Amino acid sequence: MILSWRRPRACRRASKVTLSEGLSSETELSVPTLFRCPISLDLMKDPVTLSSGITYDRENIERWIESDNQTCPVTNQVLGSFEQIPNHTIRRMIQDWCVEHRSLGIERIPTPRIPVTSREVSEICSRILAATQLGDHKKCQELVEKLKVRGRESERNKRCIVENGAGYVLSVSFEFFASVSIEAHKSLLEKILSVLTWMFPLGAEGRSVLGSSSSLRCMAWFLEGEDLSARQNAVVALKEVLSSDQKHVSLFAEIDGVEESLVRLIKEQICPTATKAALMVIYHMISPSNISERITSRFVELGLVSFVLEILVGGERGITEKALGVLDSICNWEKGIESARDHALTMPVLVKKILRVSNFATDISVSVIWKLCRSENGGDQQIEAVQLGAFNKMLMVLQIGCGEKTKEKATELLKLLNQYRDRLECFDSSMDFKYVRRSL
Known part of the structure; x- marks a missing residue:
C-alpha cells in the first residue's frame, strides 16, 4: 500500500520530512507504508522489531511499553519479551529512499546510535x-x-x-x-x-553523600564564583540536598559567605531556574529552627526583602509563590517584619497578589498581611491595607472559600481593618461578589 503525502502536511511535519520550497503546491510525495511507524504513521527514524515480528519506530514503541502496555499494538499479541531489535534492513531502505528523493528536498535520516x-x-x-x-x-x-x-x-x-x-x-x-x-x-x-x-531527585544515599560537609563547601565555593552555569548547577543541587534534612541546612549555614552568594543570585536573576532554586534554598535556611533567626537577620541586612519584593512585582507564578513563601518566613521574626514594614512596596504588592496568582499565593499573602497588621506598631499597616482595598479582598477570600488557617487570619484581619473602614470611606457596600471565582 502507498500513502500520499501532500505538501501542506509535509510542511506541518517539517521535522519528519522536508520538501524543497521550489515544489508546486500540487506536488505529492508517496511514502511506502513499510517505512511508516504503525503507531504514529510517521516515517521511522529508528526502526526496531518486537518479538511479534512487527517493526515500529523506537521512540513510539518505548512510549507504548512505558505506559504499561503488554501487547503488540498491531497484532494485540502478548509480548513474551520487550527486547527491541534494530531493523537495519528497513533503516537502510528508508535512508536509500530519502537519498533517492533528495531532489524533492527530503533529508536523509541519520543512522541512529x-x-x-x-x-x-x-x-x-x-x-x-x-x-x-x-x-x-x-x-x-x-x-x-x-x-x-x-x-x-x-x-x-x-x-x-x-x-x-x-x-x-x-x-x-x-x-x-x-x-x-x-x-x-x-x-x-x-x-x-x-x-x-x-x-534529581536522588535517593536517600545520594542525598546523604551530597550533603556532607566537603560537598556542601564545594557547592558554596561554586556559588561564590563568576561562572553562571556553575552557579546555577550548584544552587539546583543545594535545593535538592537541603530539602531532605535539616542537618544539611545547619552544615551549609555554617559556611561563610553563603548568604551573600544566595542574595546575589536573587538580585541578578540569571535565569528562572536559578532564581527558583535560590529562593527554595533560602526558604529552607530560614524555616523555623534553632538557627533561623540569626540567618534571617543576616538575609535582612543584605537587603533580601527588597529583592524579593522586586521579584513579586512581575514574577511568573512559580517564582511568585516561592518569593511569597520566603517573605512569609522572614516575617516570622521581628527584624524581618520591620524590614517588610519599612518598604513602600510591601503592602501594595501583597494586596494585589490576593486572588490574582493561585490559591497558595492568596494564602501566603493573607498570612504576611496578618503578621504585619498584628505586629507592634501595626496600626499604620492596617490603615494602608484598608486604603489599598484589603478589607474587600478579605471578604472575597471568605466568600469564595479558603483553608481553615487562612479563614481564621482573614476573619481577624476584617476585625482589625473594620475600625478604619468608615473613617477612610474605602468600602463600597454595593459591591457584588456573586460572580467572583478563585484563581486555580
Whole structure:
C-alpha cells in the first residue's frame, strides 16, 4: 500500500520530512507504508522489531511499553519479551529512499546510535568508582563526560542512566574529590554537578553523600564564583540536598559567605531556574529552627526583602509563590517584619497578589498581611491595607472559600481593618461578589 503525502502536511511535519520550497503546491510525495511507524504513521527514524515480528519506530514503541502496555499494538499479541531489535534492513531502505528523493528536498535520516543499556551504565559507574578510589581525576572526568554525552542523546538514555544508580556514584565521586582539593579538581567537580542536575531527585544515599560537609563547601565555593552555569548547577543541587534534612541546612549555614552568594543570585536573576532554586534554598535556611533567626537577620541586612519584593512585582507564578513563601518566613521574626514594614512596596504588592496568582499565593499573602497588621506598631499597616482595598479582598477570600488557617487570619484581619473602614470611606457596600471565582 502507498500513502500520499501532500505538501501542506509535509510542511506541518517539517521535522519528519522536508520538501524543497521550489515544489508546486500540487506536488505529492508517496511514502511506502513499510517505512511508516504503525503507531504514529510517521516515517521511522529508528526502526526496531518486537518479538511479534512487527517493526515500529523506537521512540513510539518505548512510549507504548512505558505506559504499561503488554501487547503488540498491531497484532494485540502478548509480548513474551520487550527486547527491541534494530531493523537495519528497513533503516537502510528508508535512508536509500530519502537519498533517492533528495531532489524533492527530503533529508536523509541519520543512522541512529544504539541506546545505552543497563549493562553499559553499570560498567561506566563501576569504572568511575574505581577511578575515584585511586584518585584518578582524569579518568573520572573522561567517564563522567561519557555519561553526559550518552544522556544528551535521548530521554530514554537519561532514564536508563538514572535508574542504574549513576546519581549515587557521581555523588560519591563529587564528595571524594571535593574533600581532596576543590581548586585542583574544579573542572571535574563542575562536570559532575552539571550531570547530577538532571538526575534529581536522588535517593536517600545520594542525598546523604551530597550533603556532607566537603560537598556542601564545594557547592558554596561554586556559588561564590563568576561562572553562571556553575552557579546555577550548584544552587539546583543545594535545593535538592537541603530539602531532605535539616542537618544539611545547619552544615551549609555554617559556611561563610553563603548568604551573600544566595542574595546575589536573587538580585541578578540569571535565569528562572536559578532564581527558583535560590529562593527554595533560602526558604529552607530560614524555616523555623534553632538557627533561623540569626540567618534571617543576616538575609535582612543584605537587603533580601527588597529583592524579593522586586521579584513579586512581575514574577511568573512559580517564582511568585516561592518569593511569597520566603517573605512569609522572614516575617516570622521581628527584624524581618520591620524590614517588610519599612518598604513602600510591601503592602501594595501583597494586596494585589490576593486572588490574582493561585490559591497558595492568596494564602501566603493573607498570612504576611496578618503578621504585619498584628505586629507592634501595626496600626499604620492596617490603615494602608484598608486604603489599598484589603478589607474587600478579605471578604472575597471568605466568600469564595479558603483553608481553615487562612479563614481564621482573614476573619481577624476584617476585625482589625473594620475600625478604619468608615473613617477612610474605602468600602463600597454595593459591591457584588456573586460572580467572583478563585484563581486555580
